[in-house]
Amino acid sequence: MPGNSFGTIFVVTAFGESHGPALGCVVDGCPAGIPLALEDIRRELLRRRPGGGGASTSRAEADEPELLSGVFEGRTLGTPIAVIVRNGDQRSGDYDALKDVYRPGHADWTWEAKYGFRDYRGGGRSSGRETLTRVAAGAVAKQFLAQQGVTVRAWASAIAGIPSPSPEEPDFVLEEAEHNLLRVPNRKTAEHIMERIEALRDQGDSAGGTVSCRVEGLPPGLGEPVFGKLGARLASAILSLGAAKGIEFGAGFAASAGTGSVFNDEPLPAEGERLFPNVPALRYRTNRAGGMLGGISTGMPVEFTVAFKPVPSISKVQRTTDRRGAVKELIIQGRHDVCIVPRAAPVVEAMTALVLADLLLLRRCDV
Amino acid sequence: MPGNSFGTIFVVTAFGESHGPALGCVVDGCPAGIPLALEDIRRELLRRRPGGGGASTSRAEADEPELLSGVFEGRTLGTPIAVIVRNGDQRSGDYDALKDVYRPGHADWTWEAKYGFRDYRGGGRSSGRETLTRVAAGAVAKQFLAQQGVTVRAWASAIAGIPSPSPEEPDFVLEEAEHNLLRVPNRKTAEHIMERIEALRDQGDSAGGTVSCRVEGLPPGLGEPVFGKLGARLASAILSLGAAKGIEFGAGFAASAGTGSVFNDEPLPAEGERLFPNVPALRYRTNRAGGMLGGISTGMPVEFTVAFKPVPSISKVQRTTDRRGAVKELIIQGRHDVCIVPRAAPVVEAMTALVLADLLLLRRCDV
């Protein structure tokens, strides 16, 4: 599978440069008969848009999707679903100054080291703008997941070193994350973080943070031993985001310092039908494993957290090297997010939805 | 690609149950002409073996590999390389007591939830014993990497909550990690950790820990945008280990709390030829990015750390549920590692080597 496709059965192929004519994706393998409207895609794209406020770029993209194939009379056909988004706001001239210089923290030079040249306008294909197509494809996956009773929700669990309440805490209000620009699940924390963001913006600096994600409604039995474990597929999906630098499932890194007697989740008898005549329904008293054992879903919520590095584009003076190999000073101009974590949350959801759609289909082939 | 294969060009397919006739792997896509002897595989398998001491199981497997194909007159043929290891020490009777009960922290029930039944002897295919075939395949990959000047080294960076010295510290001695049973890069820390391991063993408990890995000699330009990023491929490879619960690259989770002005690595002019007529050689003053930018290798060392959960098999009384759906108390008997981190290090190396071999070959198709 080449680098711009993802999945085994439910597969997305993405394309597009930041300042080329359009970005887009093709979703192949979505079952026929799933309700899908342009509005389902537009809604998710809106969630990824710069929210305004201090955290986001003010690039005024309409990000209007167009559905080119795969849907007929409001339902998926079983054929590839192609979505494109035109790049309307192409102030490419802004980027001429960056043509011959390598921005610190960006892929400018690694891209040239690989291909010999690059589309330098706004990062070309290495721009975070490509995540737009992940969200479009994820919107299709979410339609399928909805039919299966599976929901995926992500939120900003820390920004600029300030943590949000965690789900076990009473002041964790997931719905609130949809109502503030930072996607923080508590209004007060959001306000506190926004002050920090604005201070960083004033300093010309930027922030990182973490996104946490929870999947509910997933049946047990998902994941493909041994290399295609649920955690492996999710890790692959999430670490394919340019700014992601780490992921942990369930108790994660904290678990590595604990003991087996504390970390093991106790299996309990569960309500409901046996899964097979010889296999009882179970649930677990706790969920330190994050919803997976041996790489296969347990039926408990899948939970993980992702670390995002600070936005590399800052307005401070930085030293770097140019195409001739000369050291030079650089001040990056233009519109940039101070922190991409709020916008990353729907992208994390999208990638998660793509993985789960794929594994739900593969699951049909188990017995 | 089904669940038991990994890679795009350099592909491993693994098979085998813990107590079946044999485990094995097939490595397809290894270039022809690479020196490969059985001894190269045996040497790596030895590094994965239970080391004795308090940390490991005393299962007395010879783990003697047999090379069935793909090598002629000491060199790879370009054809699939098959390696098998017989399961000699099959005390399957030990496991009869576990036939109808689901061990906490193991995949016993999730496996049955997926397939309807399982080989209950020693975990069957969900046993950590399958990592043996990863190491065998990794040994082939390492032969190819050696030819390309790339080295991969992993060590125990923390066990049972006790950290090893980090590479920047003067008492970090990587060679020492090969000389103590815990694979800790400092003799004194190793002794300290061993005391803790033995205390846990006496309590019938177990420990987790972290493995860190460093790759040197990797050229810039590896990684496949956008879904096949270097970090995504490594994360997929590493999180496919049953006990792995997290991974972070470079500054990782710590970076998520920092700012862009601190996290960005400064590009510097480097010695050596230009990569392309229009692309200079660069290196970076620091390596907080862990050797990758935009998912493509920078030529700096690739560095990451993996979190492993505590071994779930403990001798303490645990509550669980059996096949009939009844709660019962369980004490796991038999031979078990107190901590698998020392044995996980060569497995991390192997998976890393497999990813890099694959990306080095894909790299040939870039221009």
Add this chain to the structure above:
Amino acid sequence: MPGNSFGTIFVVTAFGESHGPALGCVVDGCPAGIPLALEDIRRELLRRRPGGGGASTSRAEADEPELLSGVFEGRTLGTPIAVIVRNGDQRSGDYDALKDVYRPGHADWTWEAKYGFRDYRGGGRSSGRETLTRVAAGAVAKQFLAQQGVTVRAWASAIAGIPSPSPEEPDFVLEEAEHNLLRVPNRKTAEHIMERIEALRDQGDSAGGTVSCRVEGLPPGLGEPVFGKLGARLASAILSLGAAKGIEFGAGFAASAGTGSVFNDEPLPAEGERLFPNVPALRYRTNRAGGMLGGISTGMPVEFTVAFKPVPSISKVQRTTDRRGAVKELIIQGRHDVCIVPRAAPVVEAMTALVLADLLLLRRCDV
């Protein structure tokens, strides 16, 4: 790999229904730096267009391609190349009569048997119109092949039972195939066939035929043992055309009636450098094997012939069954090719080019 993608390294993903908003393709894995202009794609699309004359539909599609990504300053970026073609001439109303009836020889019912419903307008995705995207992708592959000195040429070797001269015959004029509407490599034969085509059209009937293809300039060593043999990949590519019913390589079916002493091609010493210090350059006195031995290219021209069934859309009265399960009489109205063989030739070239581009890249990983 899902059904709408093809290739391993050089991969095309295609999408689009006959009467949806657009058809398109994404080519991933094309090396960076290959010259590519919209005109290169338009030129190939023109070769596939209805030629006029009696053989083709008069659907007045402009088939104007648009390049959405992957090209910058006239060269490929190494990123996915997306091309779309809008469906301008959507007289969907023509097809309402076919909404509830299954046309003989078409995929109407098999498609519904698979997906439960279909886009009935012009065959939807099962329409031959999808081959347009193959030609667009093939145009990209041809640019890469041109750089490697490889050419692919296909022609109508028989139509309606009337054979064209074969390449060994003096009246075989390959250039002529580009100058007549039937793509027949001899003007007189073309005229003769055209008479037959017109007679069939007058009768409301249709014709089949064969396309032959020859590849020149291919180096020895292409093809992936054992399942990815050159012939296997080409057969897969060509038999994925809806109207293709057979393929034969070199002497093909005739060879199956011959003897080894006649069929074997004699290896001869060849001019030029040794391929490896220990491997001489060879050529073959004859080419009955069609340019491949053991599934690997010999360096001789690759030669094969494809059988296309007669066009199933005919104006004669046919009996069929409708959605309710009732037998009914059907006369297909509208614009239809009498014979698609002339238009199939560039599609055969395109698919061949895609296979060869892929194998040329895989070839780089052999040693």
Add this chain to the structure above:
Amino acid sequence: MPGNSFGTIFVVTAFGESHGPALGCVVDGCPAGIPLALEDIRRELLRRRPGGGGASTSRAEADEPELLSGVFEGRTLGTPIAVIVRNGDQRSGDYDALKDVYRPGHADWTWEAKYGFRDYRGGGRSSGRETLTRVAAGAVAKQFLAQQGVTVRAWASAIAGIPSPSPEEPDFVLEEAEHNLLRVPNRKTAEHIMERIEALRDQGDSAGGTVSCRVEGLPPGLGEPVFGKLGARLASAILSLGAAKGIEFGAGFAASAGTGSVFNDEPLPAEGERLFPNVPALRYRTNRAGGMLGGISTGMPVEFTVAFKPVPSISKVQRTTDRRGAVKELIIQGRHDVCIVPRAAPVVEAMTALVLADLLLLRRCDV
């Protein structure tokens, strides 16, 4: 997918050189719970063995399979099924004479042109002996197909230019094909062909022929548009056999000379339940399409014929070229089939079974 793996969900990975320690295969993706015994594999391997008589080599391989994984208590586990067969009869010395010479019609030189060297003993991996692992894998697929009510039968439809009766003819007796050494579905024809075979053997020459295959019990709806059509997958599978030079489905090449009014199969209402509320059951009056329309199965028998070239190993004097580049005369010694068609029939069945098992699983993901 590298060259030695085949399939998407139900995937076989094969390995082994003709005179190495062993050949084998790994079947991944077979559903759990399918009955599978070693005897099921042994039985199919026996059908591929040299039958004795004049047609086959007298190499006295036991071809005794060993099952290494994936089966527990007589049923598949859902894990990879590994089968190996030791190479017992390694008279490698026989092949020393061929070390430095390229046999006409064999892959000796193309293999070296690709990899720089080869295992020259008996053709190494390019030997027809590798088909043994296809048959072993096919035996697993057949167990799954049996559960689904699908049968695959192949026979010699022509040998040395002498055709067998075709299925429509009264003297076609499919069971007879299992009772004579040539796998010809008529005893008299078999005797007639055997005389011809013996005459060719006396002349030191060899023969080709065709194998025909018929699949019964396949439901409609199999095949993955557009590149993964049923015919495309079968063609890929079959043309991956080293001696196969052509394939045709249904009326095949003959259809290409016919007209639409004759070739179209008439859809008829069929007994049985509707496939979907809106989709009736159909069957076809004739089956010129060979059981597929638009690349998707129709529910009619899938029928195709394969052309096999004459065995290239003949005892006549041949001219060839050696490693130094010098022309030399060659007489091939040793044990060789005069015609491999009888032994190819079970291999064709095996490859067909592998394709169908894969498509039956993919079919589960359609709606």
